[in-house]
Amino acid sequence: MGKSSKDKRDIYYRQAKEEGWRARSAFKLLQIDEEFTIFKGVTRAVDLCAAPGSWSQVLSKKLRNQENLSEAEQSKVKIVAVDLQAMAPLDGVIQIQGDITSVSTANRIIDYFEGEKADLVVCDGAPDVTGQHDLDEYFQAQLLLAALNITNHVLKSGGTFIAKIFRGKDVSLLYSQLRVFFPNVTISKPRSSRNSSIEAFVVCRNYSQPEGFTPTMTNPLLNNDYELSFIDLQEENQIIIPFVACGDLSAYDADMNYPLQKTEDYKQLPPTQAPIDPPYKTACYLKRNNLLKPKSETSNGNSNNDETVQSGD
Ligand SMILES: C[S@@+](CC[C@H](N)C(=O)[O-])C[C@H]1O[C@@H](n2cnc3c(N)ncnc32)[C@H](O)[C@@H]1O
Numbered sequence: 001m002g003k004s005s006k007d008k009r010d011i012y013y014r015q016a017k018e019e020g021w022r023a024r025s026a027f028k029l030l031q032i033d034e035e036f037t038i039f040k041g042v043t044r045a046v047d048l049c050a051a052p053g054s055w056s057q058v059l060s061k062k063l064r065n066q067e068n069l070s071e072a073e074q075s076k077v078k079i080v081a082v083d084l085q086a087m088a089p090l091d092g093v094i095q096i097q098g099d100i101t102s103v104s105t106a107n108r109i110i111d112y113f114e115g116e117k118a119d120l121v122v123c124d125g126a127p128d129v130t131g132q133h134d135l136d137e138y139f140q141a142q143l144l145l146a147a148l149n150i151t152n153h154v155l156k157s158g159g160t161f162i163a164k165i166f167r168g169k170d171v172s173l174l175y176s177q178l179r180v181f182f183p184n185v186t187i188s189k190p191r192s193s194r195n196s197s198i199e200a201f202v203v204c205r206n207y208s209q210p211e212g213f214t215p216t217m218t219n220p221l222l223n224n225d226y227e228l229s230f231i232d233l234q235e236e237n238q239i240i241i242p243f244v245a246c247g248d249l250s251a252y253d254a255d256m257n258y259p260l261q262k263t264e265d266y267k268q269l270p271p272t273q274a275p276i277d278p279p280y281k282t283a284c285y286l287k288r289n290n291l292l293k294p295k296s297e298t299s300n301g302n303s304n305n306d307e308t309v310q311s312g313d
Contacts, residue, residue, distance in 0.1 A: 031247035049125030191247030
């Protein structure tokens with residue numbers, strides 16, 4: 001798809017570039033906030049799986065401009081962004097290039113907060129999609145549980161956790177697992193998230209650890225060592241999961257095509273921030289320099305017109 005046809009087809013992609021957001025995902029967090037007022041009083045926030053950084057941009061903008069906070073309180077605002085990938089610097093955001101499944105990442109976050117815990121943890125994590133729906137849903141669920149694991153180390157009692165979820169067939173089990181730690185869990189779908197996608201976001205409020213629960217990154221999340229056992233949860237599975245569509249009704253519909261406003265003098269904008277060290281960098285270099293060899297030239301001798309990337313070239 002050409003760059004300007006993507007502009008035409010995806011209004012949020014275009015709007016993100018016009019407003020200086022690094023990704024269209026910024027609108028999802030903004031629309032969740034419109035519905036749930038998630039930033040009020042928050043001075044310490046963690047953005048898990050943050051690259052390229054549009055959610056961190058939203059956090060930075062919203063937390064530093066809160067009317068209900070004094071200037072002194074606003075100056076205390078701390079935001080940590082974690083991702084496997086390197087991310088271009090952002091004003092007021094500390095970055096950790098690391099894995100959210102690792103306990104050392106949790107410790108680095110706690111160090112930065114000087115022993116204090118976060119008021120808000122958000123996670124827009126997505127594993128690389130395989131195209132096999134069952135597998136993709138499974139990986140996404142595992143990433144959500146990893147985010148919950150690390151949240152158990154860094155979130156304060158009463159805090160809020162927001163994370164991407166795929167509304168697949170195991171969603172009620174995930175929902176029940178979240179309910180162990182949060183009495184208030186809602187699944188929400190921002191208008192900027194396409195209806196054609198099974199993506200949604202869990203908004204979990206009023207964090208409280210069950211008695212006897214010790215946060216760990218290594219043990220399975222649910223076991224019988226603490227009061228709410230898996231068996232107890234089975235009743236929870238019967239609960240109808242609250243679902244809220246969020247975002248102003250006047251907001252753009254992510255599944256619609258919108259014309260470019262002034263088609264003739266329309267200028268296609270570059271992305272606000274290009275990825276700084278993406279995993280596909282080598283492939284782009286090979287393609288640009290015409291170094292991608294057809295399979296027929298590779299050592300296995302198979303005659304095939306597909307192009308392939310020669311690793312290590
Ligand atoms: C959809 S992007 C996040 C977009 C981001 N919220 C924004 O607004 O710019 C998903 C990110 O999850 C990250 N990710 C996936 N697994 C991870 C892990 N185990 N630890 C840290 N980051 C991870 C990927 O590197 C990717 O950058």
